[in-house]
Amino acid sequence: MKKQLLFILILINALPILAQRPADQAQLKADISFLASDAMKGRLTGSIYQDIAAEFIASRFLEIGLKTKGDKNSYLQTFYYAPSADPHNTANLSIHSGDSVKIINVAGYIDNGGLSTIIIGAHYDHLGEGTSSFSLSAEGGIHNGADDNSSGVSLMLQLAQSLSKVKSKYNYLFLAFSGEEFGLWGSNYYVKHPTIDLKKVAVMINLDMVGRLKDDNTLLIGGVGTSPIWKEQLEKTNVSQLKLTFDESGSGPSDHTSFYFKDLPVLFYFTGQHSDYHKITDDTEKINFNGMMKIYENIFTLVRSLEKVNEIPFTKTKEEKQERVSMKVTLGIMPDYMYNEGGLRIDGVKEDKPAAHAGLKSGDIILELGKFQVTDIQSYMHALNGIEPGSKVVIKYKRDGKIVTSDVQF
Numbered sequence: 001m002k003k004q005l006l007f008i009l010i011l012i013n014a015l016p017i018l019a020q021r022p023a024d025q026a027q028l029k030a031d032i033s034f035l036a037s038d039a040m041k042g043r044l045t046g047s048i049y050q051d052i053a054a055e056f057i058a059s060r061f062l063e064i065g066l067k068t069k070g071d072k073n074s075y076l077q078t079f080y081y082a083p084s085a086d087p088h089n090t091a092n093l094s095i096h097s098g099d100s101v102k103i104i105n106v107a108g109y110i111d112n113g114g115l116s117t118i119i120i121g122a123h124y125d126h127l128g129e130g131t132s133s134f135s136l137s138a139e140g141g142i143h144n145g146a147d148d149n150s151s152g153v154s155l156m157l158q159l160a161q162s163l164s165k166v167k168s169k170y171n172y173l174f175l176a177f178s179g180e181e182f183g184l185w186g187s188n189y190y191v192k193h194p195t196i197d198l199k200k201v202a203v204m205i206n207l208d209m210v211g212r213l214k215d216d217n218t219l220l221i222g223g224v225g226t227s228p229i230w231k232e233q234l235e236k237t238n239v240s241q242l243k244l245t246f247d248e249s250g251s252g253p254s255d256h257t258s259f260y261f262k263d264l265p266v267l268f269y270f271t272g273q274h275s276d277y278h279k280i281t282d283d284t285e286k287i288n289f290n291g292m293m294k295i296y297e298n299i300f301t302l303v304r305s306l307e308k309v310n311e312i313p314f315t316k317t318k319e320e321k322q323e324r325v326s327m328k329v330t331l332g333i334m335p336d337y338m339y340n341e342g343g344l345r346i347d348g349v350k351e352d353k354p355a356a357h358a359g360l361k362s363g364d365i366i367l368e369l370g371k372f373q374v375t376d377i378q379s380y381m382h383a384l385n386g387i388e389p390g391s392k393v394v395i396k397y398k399r400d401g402k403i404v405t406s407d408v409q410f
Contacts, residue, residue: 024158024293024296025289025290025292025293027154027157027158027161028154028155028158028289028292028293028296029284029287029289031060031150031153031154031157032146032150032151032154032211032284032287033284034056035053035056035124035145035150035153035154036144036145036146036150036282036283036284037144037284038142038144040052040053040144041128041129041142042126042127042128042129042130042142042143042144042145043124043125043126043128043145044125044126044127044128044129045101045103045125045178045179045181045182045185046101046102046103047128049128050102050103050104050124050125050178051102051104053124053125054076054104054106054124054176054178057075057106057124057153057157057176058074058075058076058106058108060157061075061106061108061160061174062075064108064157064160064161064164065164066108066109066110066160066164066174067108067109067110067111068107068108068109069107069108069109069173069195069196070105070106070107070195071195075106075107075108076104076105076106076107077104077105077106077107077189077190077193077195078102078103078104078105079102079103079189079193080100080101080102080103081100081101081103081179081185081189082099082100082101101179101185103178103179103185103186103189104178104186105175105176105177105178105186105187105189105190106124106175106176107173107174107175107176107190107195108160108173108174109171109172109173109174109196110160110163110164110168110171110172110173110174111171112167112168112169112170112171112172113171114168114169114170114171115169115200116170116171116200116201116202117170117171117172117173117196117200117201117202118170118171118172118173118201118202118203118205118303118306119172119173119174119175119201119203119204119205119259120156120159120160120172120173120174120175120204120205120207120303121156121174121175121176121177121187121204121205121206121207121255121256122149122152122153122155122156122175122176122177122206122207122208122255123149123152123153123176123177123178123179123180123181123186123187123208123254123255124149124150124153124176124177124178125177125178125179125180125181125186126143126144126145126148126149126181127143127145127181127278128142128143129141129142129143130142130143130280139279139280140280141280142280143278143279143280143282144280144282144283144284145282146211146282146283146284146286146287147209147210147211147212147271147274147276147277147282147286147287148208148209148277148278148282149180149207149208149209150211150284151207151209151210151211151212151287151292152206152207152208152209152210152211152269153176153207154292155207155210155292155295155296155299156174156176156207157174158296159174159296159299159300159303160172160174162300163300163303166304168307169307170202170306170307171196173196173201175187175190177190177255180208180254180255184254184255184257184258186255187255187256187257187258187259188258190258191258191259191261191262198259198262198264201259201264202265202306202312203227203264203265203266203267203306203312204256204259204260204264204265204266204267205256205266205267205269205299205303206223206254206255206256206259206266206267206268206269207269207299208254208255208268208269208270209270209271209272210269210270210271210292210295211271211287211288211291211292212271212272212274212286212287212288212291213242213271213288213290213291213292213294213295214271214272216243217240217241217242217243217291217294218242218243218244218245218271218272219242219243219244219245219269219270219271219295219298220245220246220247220268220269220270220271220272221234221244221245221246221247221267221268221269221270222246222247222249222250222252222256222266222267222268222270223247223248223249223250223256223260223265223266223267223268223317224246224247224248224267225248225249225250225315225317225318226250226260226264226265226266226267226314226315226316226317227265227312227313227314227315228313228315229309229312229313230265230267231246233302233305233306233309234246234267234302236305237298237301237302237305238298239297239298239301240294240295240297240298242294242295242298245340247268248317248318249317250266250316250317251317252268254268254270256268260317263314263316264314265312265313265314265315269295269299271288271291271295272336272347273334273335273336273347273348274334274347274348275334275347275348275349275350275362277334328384328385328387328388328389329354329384329387329388329389329391329410330353330354330384331353331354331355331369331384331408331410332349332350332352332353332354332355332356333346333347333348333349333350333353333355333360334346334347334348334349334350335347335377335380339365340376342365342367342375343365343366343367343374343375343397343398344365344366344374344375344376344377344379344380345363345364345365345366346360346361346362346363346364346365346366347362348362349361349362354408354409354410355408357408357409358395358406358407358408358409359406360395360397360406361399363399364397364398364399364404365397365398365399366380366395366396366397367396367397367398367403368394368395368396369383369384369387369393369395369396369408370383370386370387370391370393370394370395371386371393372386387410388410389410390410391409391410392407392408392409392410393407393408393410394406394407394408395407395408
């Protein structure tokens, strides 16, 4: 009863926002604004605010007209998980042995009588208030997670709304996962306890952090190596003319990985890291809603194009062997993981760190660090590993097309 009353109170406070629904972009903003509001306290896995977020998503599924695909004729799939019992858990959670966490997946379904189903998913959990021992952030304050991952959930809901109005040879399953931040708990549980036959799934499309499309319109799409049809289809359906960056791998730190390891083709949409990642500054006003609409148009066009595809064959991807590097020093930057044009582009600079003291800025492209050439993220990590604490080295970087050098004190 307490949870229901709290949900009603939060919903009443959000009614002025939710009243904006008629237009597509306004609906995206309404959904993100609700999930990423201070009232939701950061949607920490296992918290009452996780439960309220799940109920909100279920209410949106009901409004759209989706069928229930959770437990007991509901939208919710609820389970309990004891992280301390998992030998592969690396989240360093301060939970007493034997404690279990309540986790809720939300599942809505469009039954078109098809022989196979397209899954579109996103995670809705985040880091709470950062002061709990059960959190990945040491920063106190509400982690609203507007981009991570209210953006993915809102885009999933928009696609559900649109796909509910079209005829298709596919069924559609929409999945909102919790526990992603701590180790893909929700999606891992779902593939082991599916509510549909996974052998009849055509593809799983994962939307995680799709709210910060940059000025250069770069969109990373992972999983393109999981089917030989992906590259051609993605390029052909790039109706928003985005700058597409492809990653072959079917695995990564998000929920599509759970489905890839069930031998299913996957796609992973991501607009990139930023300086607000896992911080209390990841707020709604920083979302690029025009960019989200461009991504929506591309995904909707891709999904509709699959009507003419006879088969989406699955292929395993070659995982790059990345040598584990223990860095001796830190530069204090946020790398742009999507940049692949030589060097390492900086997405953000942390205050009071060596990079900031050396005058580096977001957008600079690091070319050399000391005696090491920097061509990508791996060579950058090797460079840091080769520098001793207390050293002063020369950093060479490109800014606005010009080569600049500075001294960096570690």
